[in-house]
Amino acid sequence: MSRRKPSIRDVAALAGVSTATVSNVFSGRKPVNDDLRENVRKAAEALGYQIDRAASQLRSGRNRIIAVLVPDLIDTFFATIVSRLETLAFEQDYDVIVASSHDNRSVESSRLKALLSWRPAGLVIVPCSHVLPAELLDVKDRLPMVLVDRVSTGNAIADTVTIDNIDAGEIAARHLLERGHRDIVLAVSHSSFPPLAERVEGASKVVASYVGRRPRALELGSNVAAGAKIFSDWLERNPLPGAVIALTNVTTLSVLSALAQHRIEIPSKTSVIAFDDYAWMSARNTGLTAVRQPVDDIASMAWNRLTLRMEEGARRRAEPTVLNASLVIRASVKELSPSEPAEFGKDGPPGEAAPGRGEDVKKIH
Amino acid sequence: MSRRKPSIRDVAALAGVSTATVSNVFSGRKPVNDDLRENVRKAAEALGYQIDRAASQLRSGRNRIIAVLVPDLIDTFFATIVSRLETLAFEQDYDVIVASSHDNRSVESSRLKALLSWRPAGLVIVPCSHVLPAELLDVKDRLPMVLVDRVSTGNAIADTVTIDNIDAGEIAARHLLERGHRDIVLAVSHSSFPPLAERVEGASKVVASYVGRRPRALELGSNVAAGAKIFSDWLERNPLPGAVIALTNVTTLSVLSALAQHRIEIPSKTSVIAFDDYAWMSARNTGLTAVRQPVDDIASMAWNRLTLRMEEGARRRAEPTVLNASLVIRASVKELSPSEPAEFGKDGPPGEAAPGRGEDVKKIH
DNA sequence: GAGATTCTGTTAAACGTTTTACAGTTAATC
DNA sequence: GATTAACTGTAAAACGTTTAACAGAATCTC
Incomplete structure (x- = not known):
């Protein structure tokens, strides 16, 4: 028995028809009499025939x-x-x-x-x-x-x-602002990528309109570990922000990594909004509030x-x-109570800062 | 100008050679004179020629x-x-x-x-x-x-x-046993899959040799949410195990989900060994100890x-x-101190159980 | 310097399909 | 019952490559 794969010709010979008919049976481009079709099917089955897509594509110009x-x-x-x-x-x-x-x-x-x-x-x-x-x-x-x-x-x-990346950024920022956050930083992989620039823009505009100035946006690159290092270094040189919005799923990981490394608890010490919605984000004690892309x-x-x-x-x-995009609300954003006014709060009562969290209310520069 | 893609023939004509030569230039199967080759290259470039892989594959039988x-x-x-x-x-x-x-x-x-x-x-x-x-x-x-x-x-x-899936199971089990754990359950997606059966086998054997009986193995399926539900239900009907080994990455997620849902802290309330090693496993306050596949x-x-x-x-x-496989040790396995003897411990001092964790030392059935 | 060998290129025949053009049969129409 | 139309099948020509067979020129060998 030959090792060569059976071709349409072999099938045609066995079924006693022309190759064109076999082709029509398989492609369905022209109707074929029922008995004949059955014969062809049988023959193909018997030979273990499989169409050769390269040949098919070459001849027909179409392909799949x-x-x-x-x-x-x-x-x-x-x-x-x-x-x-x-x-x-x-x-x-x-x-x-x-x-x-x-x-x-x-x-x-x-x-x-x-x-x-x-x-x-x-x-x-x-x-x-x-x-x-x-x-x-x-x-x-x-x-x-x-x-x-x-x-x-x-x-x-x-x-x-x-x-709508502008909107995605806005959603996250608004959520934070509504819960009393004013001290917000953005984390992004490469702000030159179109969707990311827009997310940053959306978030920044909203924040700026509340706070009077655009939030700081950090570039963490698209490698988790490298990004974590960058963010970690930044954390060491700067006061802890009240909240960070990650605008990318790998950035989310970088931020979380750095935060974990510094043993900074979420959301008690700082709040986090994640990007994208993956199983692992809810498989933790404090599920991550996240901007979900559909x-x-x-x-x-x-x-x-x-x-x-x-x-x-x-x-x-x-x-x-x-x-x-939509916001999936879980537990990583702290609800700031009236006794913990946001730093720019114009109306909050002059109550004392939360115990042991003085660093929280410092300005980011 | 024709919309048709240029073929090898067009290139040959423009370069003033035969199609065979063009073919040789691109496939490199036969050497071609330098000037001619350059001509062909130029012609191809000028026409925007691209080889048609379907035709190539059909004729040569080989493909890529x-x-x-x-x-x-x-x-x-x-x-x-x-x-x-x-x-x-x-x-x-x-x-x-x-x-x-x-x-x-x-x-x-x-x-x-x-x-x-x-x-x-x-x-x-x-x-x-x-x-x-x-x-x-x-x-x-x-x-x-x-x-x-x-x-x-x-x-x-x-x-x-x-x-080596047997070994992978053993590694996880041994790690737990060495840290004093005896009350261990296994979580797996489908125990009929060859590698999973072996992981279960490996872990079970080791546990059995220490504890005298094989650990319970739970089947959680290969859907995170569904698996979380199964494990969650199981948790409600059974005493909390001292440790769980997830033998699959989706199972890991299911276990973590269910645990989070019940607000059971890791590793203080129960220890967890995860499977596979992903960025999110270390991007948490208590990093997950995990069996890492290379x-x-x-x-x-x-x-x-x-x-x-x-x-x-x-x-x-x-x-x-x-x-x-290898074990990546992080923080999700509790080190049981001598004052918290494992339930089957034959030699531990008769000290009292850890405060508030009575349920920890109940037998799983 | 004749024969063999090596280079380098060409011609033309494949590869396994699909499809055009055509032919034979049957059914429909007047 | 002749003419058309509708079906259903076939023969053979593509599709764009690669490659076997061949050929002419240059180089080598003795």
């Missing part, structure tokens, strides 16, 4: 590959998106080929080039910076694609799916947009989809 | 796809493996096409079939149960592959990469084995690779 390029699969946020996309794609008989750029623009370019050489039917990309890889521009009106997350909203070269919805919308494009072709204006 | 099938990308453990594999593969110019089985055997079969139709050069699979999909057996000596993680070690249909090494070894197979062909016995 969705290319997905994300900064890093280790980041649960992106992994979740890929996972959802893969599931959705599979339901419609697409396969997903995945690559990561590791937040490196030249890697991004080269990965993108590789992905493109598969002539995918569609592309979902989370760019690693706001400046899009050149390869993308080349194919932008030949290839259905959608840009997700790391996109400046004005950036209309293709459909986009993002969250990650499943992001993936679904990206898929919707993409399928629409794939059906309709490129003739249609690029359209942005903006989803809303 | 690695298929990866894992239970679920949402699980950071698997995502990390995929991420590493993708990086390693890319360095050698392979692309990764990824699919997940969602721990469902029929999905696994159907995904596998789809992956196989790409005629990949290699396959890395984390099976979702110990019974391997039939499709795998069909191709086992035609397709280089390596089985990772969820594999019974005896299962020698192909190269395997696993950790996930990067697992991925690297899998890749090594796979490339070896791809080069050598199938002629060689299937070989298991077993790596070792």
Whole structure:
């Protein structure tokens, strides 16, 4: 018995039909008589026939590959998106080929080039910076694609799916302010990334409008340990802030790490708002209050947009989809009582500071 | 100007050579004169030529796809493996096409079939149960592959990469026993999965040899919330154990969730050993002592084995690779002092139980 | 300097599908 | 009962590569 995989010709021979008929049975492009179809099925089964997608794609020009390029699969946020996309794609008989750029623009370019050489039917990309890889521009009106997350909203070269990052920042800031916090610092990975700049902007504006000045924003990078070190060093050189808003899930980890290292308790010593909503955030004694991105919805919308494009072709204006983040309230934000006025409080009673927490009410500079 | 992508023929025409020469320039299979090569490069550049991998694969039979099938990308453990594999593969110019089985055997079969139709050069699979999909057996000596993680070690249909799960269980149990714990329960997702059964076995044996009876093992499933509910219910109907060993990363989350929900403090009220080592485990005030799987090494070894197979062909016995887990000691295990003898202690002084922790020393049933 | 060898390039035949053009049969219409 | 239309199947030509077979020129060997 030959080791070679059976081809459509073998099936045709065994079933006593032409290759075209076999093709039609499998692709369903033309109707085939019931008995014949059954014969073909049987023959294929007997031979263990499997269609060769390379040949199929070559001839038809169409194909069933969705290319997905994300900064890093280790980041649960992106992994979740890929996972959802893969599931959705599979339901419609697409396969997903995945690559990561590791937040490196030249890697991004080269990965993108590789992905493109598969002539995918569609592309979902989370760019690693706001400046899009050149390869993308080349194919932008030949290839259905959608840009997700790391996109400046004005950036209309293709459909986009993002969250309202300004709002996300505002939500967090407002929550803190409503609970009496005034002494707030922001932690972010790279403030040059479009969504992050917007989150910072949203939070800062709100804080500034209450407090009279914009909060300090710390850049912690996108590595947990390195970020923890930076934040830890900062903590040592500065008075403990009343609250910190982490604007990224890895930043959240960095902040938490540094805080733990200094044995600073949450929320009694300082309050924390986390970003993204993962299982581990609630699996602790003081659950983390967090800004939740609707990650499943992001993936679904990206898929919707993409399928629409794939059906309709490129003739249609690029359209942005903006989803809303929400606040999951747990226990990491302290409710400041009237006897513990915020430092800028204009109206609070002159009661004494909370015992043993004098450092809490110092100004951050 | 035509919208059609330029083919090798267009490049050949522009460069004034044959298509074969162009092919040789790009594949490097035959040497090409320097000037000519430069010409071809220029022409390709000018036209924006990109090789069509489908055509290439069809003709050559060879290809550069690695298929990866894992239970679920949402699980950071698997995502990390995929991420590493993708990086390693890319360095050698392979692309990764990824699919997940969602721990469902029929999905696994159907995904596998789809992956196989790409005629990949290699396959890395984390099976979702110990019974391997039939499709795998069909191709086992035609397709280089390596089985990772969820594999019974005896299962020698192909190269395997696993950790020593018995040892992993033992490590955790021994750590607890050495610190005076005797009242230990095990938490696991599905004890039918090969590696989990072994972890349970390892831990149980060690505990039994100290304590005289095997510890209770709870099945929490592979969904965090559902598992938390199960464990929470169990906690209500049973005395609080002195320590719990989670033998899976999602189980860890379930246990922690339930414990937090009941406001049971770690390690003062009960000790916990976590499984896998993630950033969030140290980003808390009481860092989690955890059994760490060498996930990067697992991925690297899998890749090594796979490339070896791809080069050598199938002629060689299937070989298991077993790596070792290690214990990362942090703060979630209480050091029982001599005045708090373990319940079965035969030699401890008859001192009184720790104040307010009477429930701690009750037997689990 | 004749024959063998090595280089370097070309021609043309694959690879396994899909699809166009066509043909034969049957059903529908007038 | 002739003409059309609708079905259902086939033959053969693609699709864009790679590669076996070949060929011409240059180099080597004796």
